[in-house]
Amino acid sequence: MLFMFDKIVFLMAFCxxxxxxxxxxxxxxxxxxxxxxxxxxxxxxxxxVGPTVMLTVTSLGLVGLAGKISFSGMVFVLLGIGFIFYGVNRI
Incomplete structure (x- = not known):
């Protein structure tokens, strides 16, 4: 049985x-x-390693979603990522 994975999903999982x-x-x-x-x-x-992998996988996910979600949805995703890094750096 041959599995066909989306390229983006495969790269995310590989990372x-x-x-x-x-x-x-x-x-x-x-x-x-x-x-x-x-x-x-x-x-x-x-x-x-942790932040680098998180940024890489998130970037790959955003590339995969680029044509599938609205501009405002993309802005909210990017804001969420920004809040994560802001919160981590405030500790």
Whole structure:
């Protein structure tokens, strides 16, 4: 049985699989080195992965929705993303 996926959906899922692989590998490295200092450094490096993947997947989703939702709907989606980053940076 052959599955046909939308290209955008496939890329979104691939980005999430890649992200989870990076996160899982980082967890294994933390256990391997068995050091709080090293685990902290690895965790700091992971701080770049989460937002980057979120922006990439969201951008891909917006590209996929570009012709399907209204301009005002797109503005609200972008505002929501902006609020997420604003809220995270206010902490």
């Amino acid at each position: 999430r699989f890649l992200s989870s692989t990076i996160e899982f590998s980082a967890a294994l490295l933390m256990l391997r080195f068995n050091s709080v200092e090293t685990a902290f450094k690895i965790n700091a490096a992971l701080a770049l």
